Amino acid sequence: MTLFELEFMQRALIAGLLTGLSAPAIGTYLVQRRLSLMGDGIGHIAITGVALGLLTGTAPVLTAVIVAIAGATAIELVRARGKASGDVALALLFYGGIAGGVLLIGLAGQGAATLNTYLFGSLTTVSASDLYVVVGLAVAVLVIAIGLGPQLFAVCQDEEFARVTGLRVQLLNLLIAVMAAVTVTVAMRTVGLLLVSALMVVPVATAQQITRSFRSTFVTACAIGVTACLAGIITSYNANVAPGATIVVLALAGFVVAATVGTLLRRRSGRIAPLDDEEPEVGVPAPAPHVVSPTHPHAHNPDCGHKKVEHGDHVDYVHDGHLHAAHGDHWDEH
Amino acid sequence: MTAPLDADHDTAAKAVQVTDLSVDLGGRPVLRGVDLQIRPGEVVAVLGTNGSGKSTLIKTVVGLLPAARGEVRLFGTPVPRFRQWKRVGYVPQRITAAGGVPATVYEVVSSGLLSRRRLFAPLGAAGKAAIEDALRVVDMADRRKDAVAELSGGQQQRVLIARALVSDPELLILDEPTAGVDLASQQIFADAIRERVARGTTVVMVSHDLGPMDALIDRSVILRRGRIVYDGPPHASQTHAHVHHTHADSDDSGWLTS
Numbered sequence: 262m263t264l265f266e267l268e269f270m271q272r273a274l275i276a277g278l279l280t281g282l283s284a285p286a287i288g289t290y291l292v293q294r295r296l297s298l299m300g301d302g303i304g305h306i307a308i309t310g311v312a313l314g315l316l317t318g319t320a321p322v323l324t325a326v327i328v329a330i331a332g333a334t335a336i337e338l339v340r341a342r343g344k345a346s347g348d349v350a351l352a353l354l355f356y357g358g359i360a361g362g363v364l365l366i367g368l369a370g371q372g373a374a375t376l377n378t379y380l381f382g383s384l385t386t387v388s389a390s391d392l393y394v395v396v397g398l399a400v401a402v403l404v405i406a407i408g409l410g411p412q413l414f415a416v417c418q419d420e421e422f423a424r425v426t427g428l429r430v431q432l433l434n435l436l437i438a439v440m441a442a443v444t445v446t447v448a449m450r451t452v453g454l455l456l457v458s459a460l461m462v463v464p465v466a467t468a469q470q471i472t473r474s475f476r477s478t479f480v481t482a483c484a485i486g487v488t489a490c491l492a493g494i495i496t497s498y499n500a501n502v503a504p505g506a507t508i509v510v511l512a513l514a515g516f517v518v519a520a521t522v523g524t525l526l527r528r529r530s531g532r533i534a535p536l537d538d539e540e541p542e543v544g545v546p547a548p549a550p551h552v553v554s555p556t557h558p559h560a561h562n563p564d565c566g567h568k569k570v571e572h573g574d575h576v577d578y579v580h581d582g583h584l585h586a587a588h589g590d591h592w593d594e595h
Numbered sequence: 596m597t598a599p600l601d602a603d604h605d606t607a608a609k610a611v612q613v614t615d616l617s618v619d620l621g622g623r624p625v626l627r628g629v630d631l632q633i634r635p636g637e638v639v640a641v642l643g644t645n646g647s648g649k650s651t652l653i654k655t656v657v658g659l660l661p662a663a664r665g666e667v668r669l670f671g672t673p674v675p676r677f678r679q680w681k682r683v684g685y686v687p688q689r690i691t692a693a694g695g696v697p698a699t700v701y702e703v704v705s706s707g708l709l710s711r712r713r714l715f716a717p718l719g720a721a722g723k724a725a726i727e728d729a730l731r732v733v734d735m736a737d738r739r740k741d742a743v744a745e746l747s748g749g750q751q752q753r754v755l756i757a758r759a760l761v762s763d764p765e766l767l768i769l770d771e772p773t774a775g776v777d778l779a780s781q782q783i784f785a786d787a788i789r790e791r792v793a794r795g796t797t798v799v800m801v802s803h804d805l806g807p808m809d810a811l812i813d814r815s816v817i818l819r820r821g822r823i824v825y826d827g828p829p830h831a832s833q834t835h836a837h838v839h840h841t842h843a844d845s846d847d848s849g850w851l852t853s
Binding site for chain 2: 289292293294295297408409411412414415418419421422423424425426427428465469472473474475476478575
């Protein structure tokens with residue numbers, strides 16, 4: 262019996278595929294907004310959600326998604342208010358999340374082993390009902406991340422401009438936070454809550470070593486995410502280690518390779534095409550001697566009726582057989 | 596009988612109407628009782644020294660900052676209720692440093708079309724043509740696939756104006772479009788604006804130094820310490836600005852030196 266015939270492996274691979282797609286998808290927006298660690302914070306808060314599920318006997322995936330969304334909303338509101346203490350408020354939220362989670366799991370009578378499966382992922386714990394939730398959430402995240410791509414890109418790229426185009430910037434920012442929270446829950450089973458942020462950030466960092474556009478970064482990051490997830494799950498089955506750690510180590514190895522290749526490529530193309538400023542000025546004529554038109558009483562403008570002649574980077578006006586060009590507060594003979 | 600009607604008509608006819616506007620930043624009054632009316636088709640320069648409140652005025656006009664008192668109307672509608680953002684093109688001071696992910700010139704310019712796009716709808720042929728046109732106007736068509744972060748400051752600024760022009764706005768608002776931009780880019784900039792002005796676009800620009808745009812201006816407004824101290828034809832304003840400038844120097848130099 263191969264590993265693809267095992268039911269729990271099939272479920273793990275489906276969950277891994279969706280995690281590999283959705284985590285880098287939302288991660289691209291987070292990295293663009295320089296919120297790379299947001300996923301990490303939400304992951305910490307989601308621990309409390311998992312613990313609440315274990316304590317009350319409800320499905321931990323459901324309680325985790327609810328608590329993660331609440332936490333992400335809180336983070337976004339603190340961030341949007343832009344208070345100097347926002348940084349500290351976030352730290353309080355993160356540590357409150359992880360400490361609360363550990364405390365509640367203790368109260369629920371579960372040990373460190375249970376907690377570990379949520380922190381670092383586990384292949385065998387993706388139940389059939391979990392899988393439905395994971396598939397539904399991941400598909401929703403992907404549809405929004407791709408469908409609202411232009412709007413989300415604008416908000417992340419230049420928030421003020423986005424507001425002046427009439428976009429509901431606050432709502433879109435909140436949407437990104439909620440999508441990140443949902444993705445954390447989706448990824449919880451495969452990479453685990455402590456390493457989920459790596460899967461959001463590392464593929465994006467890897468992709469942008471070799472890409473120049475937002476769209477190609479997005480697509481490449483998703484491809485890298487899927488590869489790392491599927492390869493990581495298979496390796497973890499064979500080596501009997503936690504899938505989260507395997508996935509993240511594989512993703513980081515990919516980053517090292519891409520960074521090396523990217524540096525070499527850039528160095529090579531840099532040698533072939535120097536920057537504009539560094540290009541040797543060959544064939545540029547020496548500046549003509551500067552002759553000021555003495556006592557020029559007439560101010561030329563595009564509508565003054567004198568014939569206009571394009572001359573390099575400016576316009577000369579034909580005036581009584583002379584060419585006149587504006588230069589500061591006076592007119593030059595050209 | 597006709598007077599109130601005329602007043603109503605006036606409000607509707609103004610592209611920008613600022614009435615008794617005061618704006619606070621961090622509890623400090625930055626604009627105080629500013630009144631300004633800009634008719635469609637006018638090209639207005641807002642001048643003033645650093646800290647005179649000119650960027651604050653522009654940001655309040657486009658709704659990025661709230662008014663503490665008074666109001667701003669765009670095409671007759673108060674800004675908080677204004678929804679026709681496709682009529683407005685905004686060019687911020689510079690490209691935001693944010694953006695941990697590369698974006699190409701084409702992608703940045705295409706985000707200027709968002710005020711005209713529906714959610715979940717792909718970019719149509721008309722949109723693509725508009726992007727090509729805007730890229731051509733600022734002479735960046737051959738750089739469309741380049742990452743914006745790799746461009747020079749002047750080229751980045753040209754990308755920003757293309758992004759504002761791509762939606763073909765009736766009112767163009769520019770915040771320091773020529774600050775730190777090389778002369779060649781300033782010239783391309785001025786040509787792009789001239790083309791729009793010829794088509795009747797209203798232009799409001801904030802600047803220290805107008806450079807090649809000087810010839811386009813038909814009215815200038817000078818701010819000083821949050822108040823309008825001059826509003827009229829541009830050439831008289833330059834001498835006026837000059838006088839104020841030297842005055843400001845003698846007046847403000849004390850706090851650091853003595």
